[in-house]
Amino acid sequence: xxTLTHRAxxxxxxxNSEKKVESEEDTNQDKSPxxxxxxxxxxxxxxxxxEVLLLGLKDKERETEHEWGRGRERxxxxxxxxxxxxxxxxxxxxGARTHGPRDRDLAEVGCLTDCxxxxxxxxxxxxxxxxxxxxxxxxxxxxxxxYLEPPTMRKKRLLDRKVLLKSDSPTGDxxxxxxxxxxxxxxxxETVQTWIELLTGETWNPFKLQYQLRNVRERIAKNxxxxxxxxxxxxxxxxxxxxxxxxxxTTEKQRLVKKLQDSVLERWVNDPQRMDKRxxxxxxxxxxxxxxxxxxxxxxxxxYDVAMNRAKDxxxxxxxxxxxxxxxxxxxxxxxxxxxxx
Numbered sequence: 001x002x003t004l005t006h007r008a009x010x011x012x013x014x015x016n017s018e019k020k021v022e023s024e025e026d027t028n029q030d031k032s033p034x035x036x037x038x039x040x041x042x043x044x045x046x047x048x049x050x051e052v053l054l055l056g057l058k059d060k061e062r063e064t065e066h067e068w069g070r071g072r073e074r075x076x077x078x079x080x081x082x083x084x085x086x087x088x089x090x091x092x093x094x095g096a097r098t099h100g101p102r103d104r105d106l107a108e109v110g111c112l113t114d115c116x117x118x119x120x121x122x123x124x125x126x127x128x129x130x131x132x133x134x135x136x137x138x139x140x141x142x143x144x145x146x147y148l149e150p151p152t153m154r155k156k157r158l159l160d161r162k163v164l165l166k167s168d169s170p171t172g173d174x175x176x177x178x179x180x181x182x183x184x185x186x187x188x189x190e191t192v193q194t195w196i197e198l199l200t201g202e203t204w205n206p207f208k209l210q211y212q213l214r215n216v217r218e219r220i221a222k223n224x225x226x227x228x229x230x231x232x233x234x235x236x237x238x239x240x241x242x243x244x245x246x247x248x249x250t251t252e253k254q255r256l257v258k259k260l261q262d263s264v265l266e267r268w269v270n271d272p273q274r275m276d277k278r279x280x281x282x283x284x285x286x287x288x289x290x291x292x293x294x295x296x297x298x299x300x301x302x303x304y305d306v307a308m309n310r311a312k313d314x315x316x317x318x319x320x321x322x323x324x325x326x327x328x329x330x331x332x333x334x335x336x337x338x339x340x341x342x
Contacts, residue, residue: 003280017192023318035036038075040081044227044228044229044252044255046224046227046252047135047139047173047176048135048136048138048139048278048281048282048285049132049135049139049175049216049220050223050224050287051222051256051282052128052131052132052135052282052286052289052291053128053217053220053221053224053259053287054230054247054252054253054256055223055253055256055260055289055291055294055295056128056289056291056294057221057230057245057247058085062109064339066322080341082321091208111177115277126308128217128289128290128291129216129217130196130200130287130288130289130339130342131286131289131290131291131339132216132217132220132289133195133196133199133200133213133216134285134288134317134335134338135198135281135285136175136176136179136199136213137163137179137192137195137196137260137331138281138285138329138331138335139173139176139333139336140171140176140179140180140183141329141330142277142278142281142329142331142332143176144166144167144173145165145167145168145169145171145176145180146163146165146166146180146331147163147164147166147331148161148162148163148164148166148192148312148330148331148334149161149163149164149189156320157320157332158192158217158319158320158323158330158334158335159191159192159193159337159338159341160191161192161334162188162189162190162191163183163189163190163191163192163195164189165180165183165184168180168181168184173223174219175213175216175219175220178213179199179213182199182211184197186211190330192334192337192338193337193338193342196335196338196342198211198212199211199212199213200212200213221245224245225245228249229247229248229249229252229253230245230247230248230249231245231246231247231248232244232245233245233246248297251268257295257298258292259279260279260282260283260286260295261295261296261299261307263275263276263279263283264283264306264307264310264311264314265303265306265307265310268310270310270315272317272322273322273325273326273327273328274329277329277332280314280329280332280334281329283314283315284314284332284335284336284339285335286337287311287315288315288335288336292308292311296308296311319333319334319336319337319340320333320337323337
């Protein structure tokens, strides 16, 4: 009888332990990432293009009068510096890549004016078009879809080396997959600078207009709307209504801004090879897209000057030298070299 009693108790203990394990598994499943709130910013994964556009858009909440006035004053200095730089450029260079002799210069100055008076890069402004295309190339390289051809004796410079296809497997992003399709079908292959021009539509060759990516900002904005970061509104501009996408999830944008601020302040390493690759790429793209001002506008004047100077030192490094260093992401420096030349 004693033996039977012990066996019965062991059986009951075994059943209870199994029930306990099952209940723990159910609890763990409830706590798994798949069941977390989809609106949590930690679960949001953004592409470089989405991050650049997000940095250039205005928050739905209005900024304080003090911040607005300080941003306007900084913007005036930037406009003056840019106008002075443009006045010293040869006319042939100023109109080299435009459809008119001064269209691009006026667009750049218009962007700076808008940044100064409104405090944000307008959604319909053309200042960030090239930056978004550069972000597409860097994103594809980081995902292992494309790469630069190996350097040779005749092609050592980053701008001379062609963009080659490494894998044509879909990425799940429409813009990335569309660009990947163009790169795969293009023969002969093209350089980074040429691809940025083709994807932006800055080409005189009518047979290559098919490579232009259309409605890029609107498509990226819709992706951000689906991720709960932006919203869609109709805004009146005197004579017409326009669809805009104000920022609603300010937590995600603040996280992004703080990450970039920390990268040049608290976590400054003074060596791009030791920086996080995506952070480095975003700093390069934000600078080239003229939205870096938005990132540092909330800083105090002293910290603002330090951040801008360090970011300036970073983007003024020689891409040819940095691109040859160990563990360097060549596509980031090739895109920077293309923007420096344009």
